[in-house]
Every structure is written in C-alpha cells, then in structure tokens.
Amino acid sequence: MQIFQGFLDALKGLWESSGFMQLTWQNYAMIVIACVLLYLAIKKQYEPLLLLPIAFGMLLVNLYPDIMGAPHINLVEIASMDDPAAKGHVIREIGGKIFYEDPTYGGLLYYLYQGVKLGIYPPLIFLGIGCMTDFGPLIANPKSFILGAAAQIGIFITFIGAIFLGFTPAQSGAIGIIGGADGPTAIYVTSKLAPELLGPIAVAAYSYMALVPIIQPPIMKLLTTKKERAVVMDQLRPVSKLEKIIFPIIVVIICAIVLPSAAPLIGMLMLGNLFKESGVVERISKTAQNELMNIITIFLGVTVGATATGTVFLTPKTLGIIALGLLAFCMGTACGLLFGKLMYKFTGGKVNPLIGSAGVSAVPMAARVANKVGQQENPGNFLLMHAMGPNVAGVIGSAVAAGVLLSVL
Template sequence: MFLDILRQFWTSTGFSALTIKEVVMIGIASGLLYLAIKKGYEPYLLIPIAFGMLLTNLPLGGLMAEPVKEIVKDPVTGQMVYKTKEVGGLLYYLYQGTKLGIYPPIIFLCVGAMTDFGPLIANPRSLLLGAAAQFGIFFTFIGAKFLGFTGPEAASIGIIGGADGPTALYLTTRLAPHLLGAIAVAAYSYMALVPIIQPPIMRLLTTEQERKVKMQQLRPVSKKEKIIFPIVVATFSILLLPSSAPLLGMLMFGNLIRESGVVERLSNTAQNALSNIITIFLGLTVGATAKADSFIDITTIKIIVLGLIAFSIGTAAGVLFGKIMYKVSGGKVNPLIGAAGVSAVPMAARVVQKVGQEENPSNFLLMHAMGPNVAGVIGSAIAAGVLLMFFGS
C-alpha cells in the first residue's frame, strides 16, 4: 500500500516525465541565464527568454498547453458549438500577443519613444551604412534557400541578420510560425552577444589607423526637424512599402510623441512602463516556444548557424561600406561606425564606442555610431516589409 502511494506520487511529478531532450533544454536555459546574470549580456532580454525556455521544458507544468475544446449541442439554439472543456496554460494566452503580431509593433513604438534620430538627421549619409548592414539578411536568405528551406522560411531566417528581435518575430509569425522558437532564440541571443561577436570582425576588416580616426562633432538638430522627420519617414515609407506599416508606423509614432514635447506622460509610459511590460510578456512567451521536441533537431542547428552568418555578414558589410566612406571622405569617417548599421540599438553603437576608445582613448564615436544604428532599425523594418510583400500570403 505504501509503495503504491509512493509510485502514484512519483508518476504525478515532472521528474517521472523528464526526457534527455528536456534536460538539455534546461541546461541551455541555465546557460543563457548565466550569461545574462553573471556576464551581464543584455539581461533585460535574456532573463525572460531563458526563464520562459526553462518553464516550458519542465514536464507537466502545462504553461503552454492549448485549451481543449469539445463540440456540444447548444440547449437554446440546438446548434452544435465549440465549448472549452479545459482552459489553456498561462503562457499560451500571453503568447497570443506574439503569435498575432501585437507585441513586436508595440516594442517598436517603445523603441521609437526612446530613440533620438538627431544623429541620423545631422548626418543623412548614415542611412547608407544602415542599408549596407542589411546585406546579411539577403545573403543568408540565399544560403537558406540553398539548404532546402522554403522561401518564407528562408526569409524568416535571413531577417536575423538585421539583429532586430521584434522584426524577426513579426516576420516569422507571418511567414514561418513553426520556426518561431529557434529564430527567436537565435535572434535575441545574437543581439545579447553583440559585444562578443562584433569586435573581432571590426578589427579584422579595419587598420589601426582607420580605427583611430576622430570624427568632427555633428551639427545641432532643431526641434522642428525632429518633429517633421517621423511624419515624413512614416508617410513616404508606408506609401512606398505598405507591408512595413505595422513596424515603421509604430516606430515613428513612438518617436513623434517623444519629440513633440506636448505628451510627456505618453512618452514616459512608452519608454518605461509599457516597454518593460511588453518585454516581460514577449521574452517569456518567446522562450516558451523553445520546447525540446521541436527545438532540438537539425533544422534548429541550421537556423542558429545561418543566424550567426547573417549577423556576421551584416556587421562586415557595414564596416566595409564604412571603409568606402573613409576613402571617399579623405579619411574623415571612422569605418567602425559601419558596424552599428545592424539595428541592435544601442548595443552596437556602444560596441563601436568601446572599440574606438581602445585604439584612441580620446575618441568619442557613440553619437556618430547612433546614426547608422537607428538607420539600421528603419532598414530592418523595410527589409522585413520587402520580404513580407514577396512571400506573405
């Protein structure tokens, strides 16, 4: 009798259902938590994602369980209707904001409210660096097609090269939702690892003399220019590429409420409370899509490798275009700022500042790097819009 009770208790625990794959996923989640907490690699992103991954791979928890429905006869109308027999898990319902493409545009709104487009307005040439850094997206798209992925799948994988998590999520939910877990983890992991991945590429492609270049201070940008900018960009870009409206529209709206100066409460909410809430929900639910059964396979490995290639090529393309601008300007442009063309804001710009100061302690490249950095945000949204236009249903 006692043994039967113990046996029954054991089978009711998650330990009895734990598989090797789930143990591996728990180990991966723990590794990401270590990088976030101990090493400080983008903890605001990695901690929710890693903990969501941990929760979804603990058996019998049911946090991502779908609701169970049955067909019953309505006693009033006599028609057969669906009735919820069992409600879904907590994270399943929170995940609908990701699945339906709601969270990523809201994140873009928050990013817009936190972003100063002044450096880009002061130096419009930064747009070219932001555009060049998107080369990794299309190069990796071709590589993914070569490896046997479908067009929509290849587009979703390629967008990792933009180093923009919300954009990657938005495009993947539209084109290849079955790959969301792997693409989300790859995209956000590489965003968090920007300080590790980018510096070796930047040093490899530039000379010591180029890295030491000091750039002239940017011109002051008027408030009128900052107010007009989001209106003009939103209008022109969305008319040109309507599929970019959810991302670019929210990005520019967020920036407008920041720069208008008359809705401070809205701006503060977007920059702080709303951003933090959506980051928690998005991170937890994105991590929760990385279930052991669907995550640990050869497809995931291919996606993670292709994602690294995409991000690396995007960084390299930005730096190489920066070298072209260095030559054309007669040595006045530091090519390192090209690395900030990927849209990991403001991480990539900080990396440029750090690498530049290592070569020349009196060098301050942060504001110069912010131009390509915010241009990269716009560029990745436009690239997503182009891919969605071609491969969206």
Template structure:
C-alpha cells in the same frame, strides 16, 4: 472512493505533464543552456533585459512543458460522465452526435500559450517599435544623413542568408524569415516570420533575440578583423545641432514615404515613428513616458518569457533548428561585416574622417551595437567618443530592417 480516484488522477496528471515524465534527454540539455544564458545575463550583464526573461522562459518550459500547451477540447458521453461523477451534471455545452448526447469538455491551456498569442499574431513587435521610437533620438541620423547608407549596408546579412537558406532546401518564405535574423532586430524577425513562416516562429525568435543579447560577444572580433588599429582610432568631428522642427518633421516624412513605397512595412515603421513623434512633439509627455517605460517593460517581459518558452528540447535540438541557429549567426555576422566594410569605403572617400567601426552599428540592435562601437573605439583611443556617431547608423538600421521586412513580405507573402 470517487474523491480518492479523482485525487490520484490529479497527481498522475501533474506527473505526466512534468518534464521528468517526458524522459527526453534534450529537455535536460535545454535546462543547462538556460542556466548558461542566465549566468551571462546576470554575471556578465549581456543585455539582461532580453536574455534573462528568455532564459527563464526556456527553463520553465523544459521543467514544466504544460505551461505552453494549447487548450484541448474532448467529447464525453453524458451518460459516461454522469456515471463517473455519481450522477452530477456537468457544466459543459451538450452536443448531439449520432443520436447521442456528448459534453464538450474544454481544458484550459497553459499560461504561456495565451501570452504567446501576442507573438504569434504579430501584436508585440509593433508595440515594441512604439517604445523604441519613444526612447530613441533620431538627431544623429538627421545630422548625418550618410548614416542611412551604413544602415542599408548592414542589411547585407539578410539577403545573403536568404540565398544560403534557399540553397539548403528551405522554401522561399522560410528563407526570408531566417534571413531577417541578420537585421539583429527581434521584433522585426517575429513580425516577418508570423507572416511568412509561422511554423518556424519559435526557433527564429529565439535565435534573433539571443543574437541581439550576444552583440558584445559576436561583433568585436569581426570589427577588429576587418579594420586596422589606425582606423579604429579615428576621431570623428562633432555632429551639427538638429532643430526641433527637423526632429518633428522627420518621423512624419519617413512614415509617409515608406508607407507609400512599402505598405507592408507600415505597421512597424508607423509605430516606430509614432513613438518618436510622442517624444519630440513635447506635448504628450505622459504618453511618451508610458511608451518608454511601463508599456515597453511589460511587453518585453511577455515577449521574452514566451519566446524562451518555445525552446523545448524536442523542438530546439533538431537538425532544422540547428540550421536556423547557424544561418542566423551567419546573417548577423555578414550584416556586421557589411556595415564595417562600407564604413571603410566611407573612410577612404572622406580621407580618414569616418571611423569604420560605426558601420557595425547598422545592424539595428539599439543601442547595444552603438555601445559596442564606442567600446571598441575607446580600446584603441581612450579619448575617442563614437557613441553619438554610431547612433546614426544604429537608428538607420532599425528603419532599414523594417524596410527589408516590407520588401520580403511584399515579394514572398
């Protein structure tokens, strides 16, 4: 009889932790959204490395919410436990309360809860930056230092959205975390939010990574609206060659300067530049390859599915989350516009030598934004090759978003 009761309780527990038992219509909406995102990732190939794990994590948590539950500890009287289990002793710590003995029974949390700790504790973002640094050639930025200005201009979305979020009633720390979405840099958004407003980590992480993945949809209309056909067709001069010494000194100098000025940005900038130094030094090939491939892929999987798993119906489909999603879109749009408009200014001051489209790449989504600039430019002039020119602002945007993160943490933390 005891075995039968335990079996029935187990079946009931499985059913009660399922999405069907919750009977929350918002879960079903999120399942539909997850399917749409998977379609975009697989059929349209909108950054599938990000979008596919995020969408599948979103699907799993709304089908089986227990996959994200934290461990739970309950206290059971030893006598009651012994009675329920036919006198069998429990293998649990015994605690004495009010003269009675209790078993301290701990139920293990869901798989994604433990994987999510890397997001919550800010472990994954610096590791992602390590991989990005090892994969990125800073040559275009070194060759054209003016690209730093375009990367800085594209951070406009961060600070304008910060003001907008404060106006809507968010606290300063929450507004700073929402504003950082405008940098189109998921790891930076997670890092800042884990420091300033951990209660908003789920919605902000989903928004940041979703907009990164949807760069090919969001950016082109803004770019075309702010530029003329003639400007989009401008062919830029070839960049000068960059020496190996310059490439080795660059990450060291940037790390020293940024860390001295903004210590709070050191974890992100330091790991980014360490990865790049692995790449450019030429003496640690195995480590560089590991950072670019195995480590980057593993962290991307863990981060993607756990970020997606924060998007439960009850949390994601709330007024506050909807406000964050809208503000994040505005932040990203303002960042794109800021880069393009500053590119137009550089085009005017250089007498037509700079294609304004490369300014859109300053939002930091490496290398997606640079590819979009290349694609939009070639639509007007098939012989135009803007990719390497756009990589300068793109890399500058990564550095700029990390610096902006350091500023926000220094001021608001």
C-alpha cells in the same frame, strides 16, 4: 496494510507525475543552456532586459512543458441530452452517439504567447523604441543611412543561401531577417511568412541581439586596421527641434506609400518618436517608453523563451536555422563595416569604419560596442553619437527590409 498500500500508490503517482518521469534528455540539455544564458545575463550583463526573461522562459517550459500547453476539447459520451453531467456544456451528436464538450484550458504562457503569434507585441515594442530614440545623429549625418542599409545586405544573402539549403522562400525570408538583429521585426515577419518557425527564429534573433558584445568585436577587428579604428570623427552639427519633428512624419509617409506592409512597424516607431520630440505629450511618451515597454518586454521575452522546448529546439532543422541566423547577423555586421571602410576611403580618413558595424538594428548595444572597440585603440575617441546614426538607420532599414520580404513573398 490497506493504508500502507495507499501510501505506496500515492508515492508512485507522485513519482510518475514528476519531471523525472516526464522530461527527456532534450529538456535537460535545454535546462543547461538556459542556465548558461542566465549566467550571461546576470554575471556578464549581456542585454539582461532581454536575455534574462528569455532564459527563464526557456528554463520554465523545459521543467514544466504544460505551461505552454494549448487548450483543447474532450468529448464525453452520455446516454441522453438530459444527462445532468452535460448541464451547462455544449452537446454534440456524432454517429448516432451523444457527447458533451469538456473544454480544458491552456497554460499561462500559451495565452501570453498570442501577442507574439498575432504580431501584436512587435509594433508596441517599436512604439517604445521610438520614444527612447534620438534621430538627431542620423539627421545630422544623413550618410549614416548608407551604413544602415548596407548592414541589411546580410538579410538577403542569407535568404538566398537558405533557399539553396532547401527551405521554402517564405521560410528563407523569415530566417534571413534574423540578420537585422531586430527581435520585434524578426517576430513580426516570421508570424506572417513562416509561423511554424516562430520559436527558433525568435530565440535566435533575441539571443544574437543580447550577444552583440561577444559576436561583433572579433569581426570588427578582423575587417579593420588599427589606424582605421583609432580615427576620431568631427563633432556632429546641432539638429533643430523642427527637424526632429518633421523627420518621423516624412519617413512614415514615404515608407507607408512605397512599402505599405512595413507601415505597422515604421508607423509605431515614428509615432513613438513624435511623442518624444513634439514635447506636448510627455505623459504618454513616458508611459510608452517605461511602463508599456517594460510590460511588453516581460511578456515577449518569457514567451519567446518558452518556445524553446527540448524536443522542438534540438533538431537538425532548428539548429540549422540558428546557424543561418548567426551567419546572417555576421554578414550584416561585415557589410556595414566594409561600407564604413569605403566611406573612410572616400572621405580621406574622416569616417571611422567601426560605426558601420552599428548598422544592424540592436539599439543601442551595437553603437556602444563600436564606441568601446574604438576606445580600446584610442581612449580619447568617442564614437557613440556617430555610431547612433547608423544604429537608428538600421532600425528603419530592418523594418524596410521586412516590408520588402512581406511584399515579395
């Protein structure tokens, strides 16, 4: 009988420690959302390198919340400082009583998340992006800077809107930066301005980056005509190696002097690009754009997804942030397109307005989407290289916008 009772007690303990007793309806809702995102990443291939680790991190933390648990210290009371149980522990005396510290350790993803929280991962991501980015289209067509800057207007429109909705200026700046469609920049700014919002803002920024093929095309077709989308642009001029080497040096000097707060992001981006274009550090360049970039992407994606616990994520405030982030991204896309239409008018129809949508910082997905939509109207229209100009300008523009927000706020 005693053995049977012990067996029942073991089953009871197993049941009480299982997810069926520990998880809430919010956790189950987030598990469903994570599975949907996994479907989009695997089946639809929407930025799988980002969306798959984010979705799996989301799934994991809602199944086992302690994987993001923070370490803490338990105080255990003892009779005297000579108590054998306290050997090797820090002993404290509080209110005439003696305790020893019994530390517990945090979950695996808690420690990996420190790279996000401390702003370490974003500059390293920018280093890898710089190694993979060709600034040639931007150098060949400097007017692309205008489109990259125009797409950042959505950041500041949303910033103002968030203030009117009751968010603090610092929180509003962190929410607005989602409009740049640049996950590393959004994480970097939020870690400085509003770390309490880091989870929902990071998830929103990376999710919208991954969902560019869904979000942008309807806006592009709404704001442009069939004739404008079918415009075939002239081939870009060749860019010399000297120009490509000088460009990152000049950009980092100007940006670091004018906006020192943007130097970590811009500096790493331009350092990576200089690795690539100099041609003398090929081994370092390959490491930064492959092994280092892949490792940081895994850590960043999984830990960002792991911030999306049901109890934190499914709240009116968090859902409001997600909605404002979507508005910021849509506004950035729209502003880039509208400036593209202005350039179409001023150049007598030589600029396809679709390349303006690539002014957001989702490299190279936004440029690919602009090219795809253009080819739907004219199969012989190849806009990819033209769209890469505003796209890489958007990377610089989002970092500059981040520097402005950090300097002001």
